[in-house]
Amino acid sequence: MKLFARKRTYIGFGAFLLTEIVILFLLSLERVRSAITRVIEQAGYPADEFLSGLTLALLILLWTVFLLGSLYLALVAGDIVGKEIEDGTMRMMLSRPVSRGRILAIKIVAIVVYSLVLSWFISLTALAAGLIHSGAGGLFVFAPMEKVFALHEFGPGMWRYFLASFLLGFALLSIPSIGFFFSCFDMKPAAATIITLSILFLDTILKNIPYFDSLRPYFLTARMTAWVFVFEYRIPWERILEDYVWLAAINLTLVILAWLVFSRRDFKS
Amino acid sequence: MFTVENISKSFRGRAAVEGLSFEVAPGEIFGLLGHNGAGKSTTFGISLGQLHADLGRVVIDGFDVAVDRHRALARVGAIYEAPAFYDYLSGKRNLDFFVSLSGGAPAKRVEEVIELVGLTSRINDPVKAYSHGMRQRLALAQALLPNPSLILLDEPTEGLDPEGIHETRELIRSLRDRLGLTVVLSSHLLHEVEQLCDRVAVLQKGKLVFSGEWQRSEHAVPLWRVESDQDAGAVMARFGGILSAGGLFRLPDAVNPSDVLRALVAADIGVGGFSRVVPTLEDFYLGLMKSK
Numbered sequence: 131m132k133l134f135a136r137k138r139t140y141i142g143f144g145a146f147l148l149t150e151i152v153i154l155f156l157l158s159l160e161r162v163r164s165a166i167t168r169v170i171e172q173a174g175y176p177a178d179e180f181l182s183g184l185t186l187a188l189l190i191l192l193w194t195v196f197l198l199g200s201l202y203l204a205l206v207a208g209d210i211v212g213k214e215i216e217d218g219t220m221r222m223m224l225s226r227p228v229s230r231g232r233i234l235a236i237k238i239v240a241i242v243v244y245s246l247v248l249s250w251f252i253s254l255t256a257l258a259a260g261l262i263h264s265g266a267g268g269l270f271v272f273a274p275m276e277k278v279f280a281l282h283e284f285g286p287g288m289w290r291y292f293l294a295s296f297l298l299g300f301a302l303l304s305i306p307s308i309g310f311f312f313s314c315f316d317m318k319p320a321a322a323t324i325i326t327l328s329i330l331f332l333d334t335i336l337k338n339i340p341y342f343d344s345l346r347p348y349f350l351t352a353r354m355t356a357w358v359f360v361f362e363y364r365i366p367w368e369r370i371l372e373d374y375v376w377l378a379a380i381n382l383t384l385v386i387l388a389w390l391v392f393s394r395r396d397f398k399s
Numbered sequence: 400m401f402t403v404e405n406i407s408k409s410f411r412g413r414a415a416v417e418g419l420s421f422e423v424a425p426g427e428i429f430g431l432l433g434h435n436g437a438g439k440s441t442t443f444g445i446s447l448g449q450l451h452a453d454l455g456r457v458v459i460d461g462f463d464v465a466v467d468r469h470r471a472l473a474r475v476g477a478i479y480e481a482p483a484f485y486d487y488l489s490g491k492r493n494l495d496f497f498v499s500l501s502g503g504a505p506a507k508r509v510e511e512v513i514e515l516v517g518l519t520s521r522i523n524d525p526v527k528a529y530s531h532g533m534r535q536r537l538a539l540a541q542a543l544l545p546n547p548s549l550i551l552l553d554e555p556t557e558g559l560d561p562e563g564i565h566e567t568r569e570l571i572r573s574l575r576d577r578l579g580l581t582v583v584l585s586s587h588l589l590h591e592v593e594q595l596c597d598r599v600a601v602l603q604k605g606k607l608v609f610s611g612e613w614q615r616s617e618h619a620v621p622l623w624r625v626e627s628d629q630d631a632g633a634v635m636a637r638f639g640g641i642l643s644a645g646g647l648f649r650l651p652d653a654v655n656p657s658d659v660l661r662a663l664v665a666a667d668i669g670v671g672g673f674s675r676v677v678p679t680l681e682d683f684y685l686g687l688m689k690s691k
Binding site: 217218219221222223224225226227228229232233394396397398399 | 410440441444447448449450451468469470471472473475476477478479480481482483484485497498500501541542545
């Protein structure tokens with residue numbers, strides 16, 4: 131209730147909508163369209179059929195969700211405990227016969243709901259914007275970092291897109307998990323947000339260094355891209371499951387550690 | 400009802416509270432007095448389980464707050480340090496949120512409490528539009544909502560204007576008189592404590608220096624003022640009178656003041672006035688601090 135009663139909660143939603151519109155506009159530019167057309171046609175497929183609304187939706191998702199999603203999820207998660215402590219409302223809550231664990235559980239539910247709603251909002255609005263802009267058609271998938279290259283007809287493309295969106299929501303939960311963890315420490319909410327983003331960006335940088343390819347499974351952000359694999363012709367379910375188990379284990383560990391830190395803290399201005 | 404047993408707490412090596420013990424009986428209004436940084440808020444924080452005591456414990460209604468916080472605080476309402484609310488929500492929604500954390504309260508109860516604190520006309524306004532006094536009243540409302548038997552109030556009149564102080568004081572008194580609540584309040588405003596509290600505990604640098612009825616303390620013994628241009632010391636000394644601060648005399652309880660006056664007149668001491676001075680809480684407090 132409180133999270134969605136604040137205007138600034140909706141900044142992320144507004145920012146993504148704006149970004150989608152900007153990207154679609156840029157994708158309309160002739161030299162941009164011809165670059166994408168060239169890639170599709172070099173693979174031996176007709177660009178008219180595969181440069182569709184579905185393809186544009188996936189491009190928007192691939193390009194924006196990590197960077198922008200990280201920012202807004204880290205911002206909300208970094209605030210969710212730390213801001214209440216800073217403002218004094220945590221003291222008000224703990225003046226009631228309610229356990230610290232229950233308060234944290236409420237916070238965790240709030241951040242999970244926000245993360246899932248935001249990620250699915252991004253997916254659905256990207257799809258809507260793409261279809262309105264370029265209509266239905268096949269799905270062209272080109273994700274070089276994940277080594278995924280595929281083309282799907284509209285039907286299979288659509289259900290894979292929905293499945294990927296569903297999985298994306300859960301993959302992104304690791305970002306607020308980190309933010310939530312740091313938010314429980316005695317630090318400014320902004321510091322928790324910055325540390326979270328720093329960890330994610332550092333992880334991404336290291337993951338993308340070619341010489342560290344053999345270490346790829348140990349990078350959090352590599353596991354977080356498991357949702358992209360549903361676009362492969364033969365979906366590698368075992369690999370996807372393994373990645374999500376890893377992510378769930380990390381998230382659970384962070385939550386438990388956060389609870390331990392929070393339960394030992396003293397609250398006094 | 401409310402027992403503090405030998406609690407100690409340090410922050411970064413500095414003792415905030417040391418070996419503090421006192422007890423509050425049901426139906427009392429008990430004052431926790433002390434200078435800024437004496438340990439009053441720390442005591443409240445430990446009592447609410449928001450601070451972890453290094454030693455000792457606080458027991459409320461038979462339950463140790465550190466071990467069984469839920470049951471200890473089940474019938475406790477509190478204002479701990481400066482009250483804080485969600486400014487973007489109305490007063491009513493703030494109350495609904497805070498009380499929902501402990502199981503909620505019937506709508507009728509919520510209305511009664513809002514009326515009791517005098518916020519009926521503004522309860523649906525956003526808290527950011529509230530004055531300081533209104534926020535204090537809202538804080539009191541959230542403390543009263545769970546139908547408590549014990550209320551802990553940390554500096555309840557801090558920052559209020561004189562009318563606000565008077566209203567809060569009368570409200571606190573009526574909570575005890577009409578509803579039978581036990582009230583523990585902290586303050587460094589002696590006049591407020593003097594008017595409200597049955598008993599007090601005085602803290603100095605985290606340690607207890609006095610606990611009980613201050614009026615019965617040696618630092619609150621009635622004194623006598625002799626208004627005269629002449630030295631009345633010799634006559635007063637004959638009756639065991641001791642010169643105290645401000646030129647006042649302390650007389651033994653057994654001495655009849657009329658005999659002292661007769662003796663002064665008989666000694667040709669021109670007496671412009673001979674009166675009893677009842678010490679205030681301030682006199683008691685300052686006398687106590689000086690003796691320590």
